[in-house]
Amino acid sequence: MITFPILPGIEINLFLLVFIGFTVGIVGAFIGVGGGYMITPALMVLGFPANFAVGVGITHITAKSFIATVRHKQLGNVDAKLGVLMIAGTMAGVEIGVRLLNWVRDRGVADEAVLTASIIVMLIIGGYIVWESTKSKTKLDEMAQRRERLPRDMQLSSIPKRLQGIEIPPMIHFAKSRLTISLWAVLAVGFFTGALAGFMGVGGGFVRVPSLVYLIGMPSIIAVGTDLFEIIISGGYSIIRHTMSGNVIIYAAVLMVFGGSVGAQIGAIGTRYVRGVSVRYVLGYSVFLVSLGSMFKLAHILIGENISWIQKGAQVIIFGSMVILVVMIVALILMAAIYRRGGKIPVWAASLVWERE
Amino acid sequence: MYMKMFRWLGTGKGYITVLYNLGLMLVLGGTLGFLMEKITDLLGYEVHEIEHFDDRGKADKLQ
Numbered sequence: 001m002i003t004f005p006i007l008p009g010i011e012i013n014l015f016l017l018v019f020i021g022f023t024v025g026i027v028g029a030f031i032g033v034g035g036g037y038m039i040t041p042a043l044m045v046l047g048f049p050a051n052f053a054v055g056v057g058i059t060h061i062t063a064k065s066f067i068a069t070v071r072h073k074q075l076g077n078v079d080a081k082l083g084v085l086m087i088a089g090t091m092a093g094v095e096i097g098v099r100l101l102n103w104v105r106d107r108g109v110a111d112e113a114v115l116t117a118s119i120i121v122m123l124i125i126g127g128y129i130v131w132e133s134t135k136s137k138t139k140l141d142e143m144a145q146r147r148e149r150l151p152r153d154m155q156l157s158s159i160p161k162r163l164q165g166i167e168i169p170p171m172i173h174f175a176k177s178r179l180t181i182s183l184w185a186v187l188a189v190g191f192f193t194g195a196l197a198g199f200m201g202v203g204g205g206f207v208r209v210p211s212l213v214y215l216i217g218m219p220s221i222i223a224v225g226t227d228l229f230e231i232i233i234s235g236g237y238s239i240i241r242h243t244m245s246g247n248v249i250i251y252a253a254v255l256m257v258f259g260g261s262v263g264a265q266i267g268a269i270g271t272r273y274v275r276g277v278s279v280r281y282v283l284g285y286s287v288f289l290v291s292l293g294s295m296f297k298l299a300h301i302l303i304g305e306n307i308s309w310i311q312k313g314a315q316v317i318i319f320g321s322m323v324i325l326v327v328m329i330v331a332l333i334l335m336a337a338i339y340r341r342g343g344k345i346p347v348w349a350a351s352l353v354w355e356r357e
Numbered sequence: 358m359y360m361k362m363f364r365w366l367g368t369g370k371g372y373i374t375v376l377y378n379l380g381l382m383l384v385l386g387g388t389l390g391f392l393m394e395k396i397t398d399l400l401g402y403e404v405h406e407i408e409h410f411d412d413r414g415k416a417d418k419l420q
Contacts, residue, residue, distance in 0.1 A: 059382060066386025067393065074394060076406035152409055178410060219409045232386070236379055243375045250378050254385065261389040265397070272407055356408070 004249050010047045014255065017046065021060060021256030025263020027325045029068035030270050031283040032224030033205030034061035034231050037290045039256075041318040048252075055247025056256070062235030063253070064260035065228045071268035077225030079176040079218065082186060087230050089190025090208070091237075096191070097198020115298045118200040119291050126287030129210055132156055133280040140277065140351035150351060153219040153276030160217025163189075177218045189215045205231060206287050213280065220276030225268075270329055273336035278352045282328055289321045 001011040020042045024035040039057035044050060072078050104114060136154050143150055163185045173180045193211045197204025205227055212223035242248050271279065296314030303310060335345045336353035345353070397404060 059378060062379075063382040063386035063389070066383065067390040070387070070390030070394065071404075074404050074406075076409070149411070151411060152407075221407060222409060232383075236383070239379045239382060240375050243378045244371065248378055250381065253378075253382070257382070257385055257389065261393060265393050269397075269404065272404075357405075 004252065006249055007047075007049070007052070012046050012048070012252070017252060017255050018259035020046070021064070021259030022263040023322055023326050025064055025068070025260035026267040026270075026329055027263075027282075027286065027322065028061070028064065028205075028260075029071070029228065029264040029267025030224070030329050031206075031267075031279055031286055032209045032227040033283075033286070034058070034065060034235060035205075036061060037202060037206075037293055038318060038322045041293060041314060042322065045312075045316065045319050051245070051247045052249055052252075055242040055245070056249050056252045058235060058238040058242055059248050059250065059253040060256040060260060062232060062239055063257040064264055065231040065235060067257075067261045068264040068268050069225065069228045069232060071265060072225030072228060072271075075225070075268065075272060076176070077222050077268075077271065078229050079174055079222055079226045080229060081172075082174045082177060082212075082216070082218070083226045083229040085172070085183065085186050086190035086208075086212075086226075087233050089187035090194035090197075090204070090230065090234065093191035093194020093196075094198035094204070094234075095194075097195035097200075100195065101199050112298060112301055114199075115294060115301070119294045119298065121196065121200065122206075122287055122291035122294065125207065125210060126284050126291060128214075129280055129284030129287060132214070133277050133284055136277045136280075137351055140275070141348075144351055150275070152354065153221065155213055155220070155276070155280070157214040157217075159215050163215060164217060177216075177222050179217050181216065186216065202290070204234075206283065206290060209283060210280075213276075220279045221271045224271060224279060266333075267329065270333045273333045273354055275352060275354055278332050281352070282325060282332075285328070286325060289318065289325070292321070293318050 002014045002017075003011055020039060024038050024042075027033075027038065028035040036054070036057050039061070040050070040053045043053035043057060048056065069078060101114065105111070132155060135156055139156070140150055140154060160179070164179060164181045166182055166185060168182045168184050170183050171180055172183050172186070189211050193204060193207045196207050200207075208230065209220075209223050209227050212218045212226060213220050218226065239248070293314060296310060296317070300310050300314070332349075332352060335349050336355070339345050339350070339353055339355055340357070394404075
């Protein structure tokens with residue numbers, strides 16, 4: 001157990017702190033998100049007050065995303081050119097999103113209404129990802145039955161083709177992602193996802209990754225690495241904001257980074273073993289997890305602050321779901337390893353894993 | 358005058374804390390990232406670039 005001078009009387013379990021960093025490291029590096037929505041409730045379960053839970057989480061996310069990006073770069077999963085261009089649109093979008101949220105609040109719209117709208121958006125995004133991934137997997141299964149060679153990635157959205165067809169100069173070619181698209185389309189998608197994230201009050205990785213895949217047309221695994229690259233920049237900005245607000249306990253963040261550095265290796269290297277559709281499946285369920293957390297938050301606001309078991313229940317469920325996501329990822333990696341060595345895996349899993357080295 | 362100086366020092370310290378936290382996370386992230394690369398090299402685990410597109414067939418191209 002350790003204590004921090006800024007939190008007198010609160011003892012934090014050192015092992016669990018490192019363990020949270022480790023598990024979020026695996027999930028974040030596998031699906032390309034920072035994972036603030038998982039870290040904040042988990043740290044609150046450990047005893048951190050809410051503001052410190054957010055500050056410590058976002059601080060460690062920046063370092064952890066850097067570690068994951070280094071590995072993803074080695075794996076060829078980072079389209080730095082697209083990431084840098086998109087971040088310009090994202091930052092502007094976040095600012096507009098936050099201002100829009102304040103404007104809506106000033107007009108007398110209650111927090112409950114804003115939160116309900118956010119939950120609906122998250123359910124739509126999560127639902128679409130899971131629906132599309134299921135359709136893609138069915139198509140892959142059919143190809144496998146016809147003994148066709150299965151691609152690494154396949155997604156069924158027609159939006160990328162349309163967006164790439166809008167030829168407003170300057171048209172930019174992204175060699176890593178093998179696509180040519182107007183700069184304005186990239187900025188617009190960045191702006192849209194940033195505004196959505198700013199309005200919902202989240203980091204936005206779970207909005208950006210599906211946007212990179214379904215709107216821009218980037219392969220899922222490159223979208224993961226590129227988004228983590230973007231998080232280094234946006235996370236750095238958040239460190240500045242939270243440190244100025246006095247929400248950061250840097251030693252707690254450092255301890256989590258050590259756990260996250262190992263977890264990030266498992267998550268990033270894990271992308272070698274799977275098809276893009278697996279990444280999207282885990283991402284889809286992860287978005288449902290975010291909406292679940294928000295639903296509990298909404299229930300907490302509606303029922304009243306005196307009922308602390310709702311808050312505790314929400315934290316425990318999210319903490320538990322985090323472990324389930326890790327189990328899903330580790331199971332996929334293990335099945336791929338078995339399959340590559342000629343072992344048997346369930347038939348339904350064959351189209352999820354990547355069989356070649 | 359002392360109040361002014363303390364306020365200036367306070368602001369200065371705030372900036373130092375911001376720079377310290379930001380710098381520490383970036384340096385730690387970069388260092389651990391490269392260290393992990395070296396560790397996997399030492400363990401003999403080879404990490405190659407992922408084949409995102411199959412150039413041998415049309416199938417791998419995204420729709």
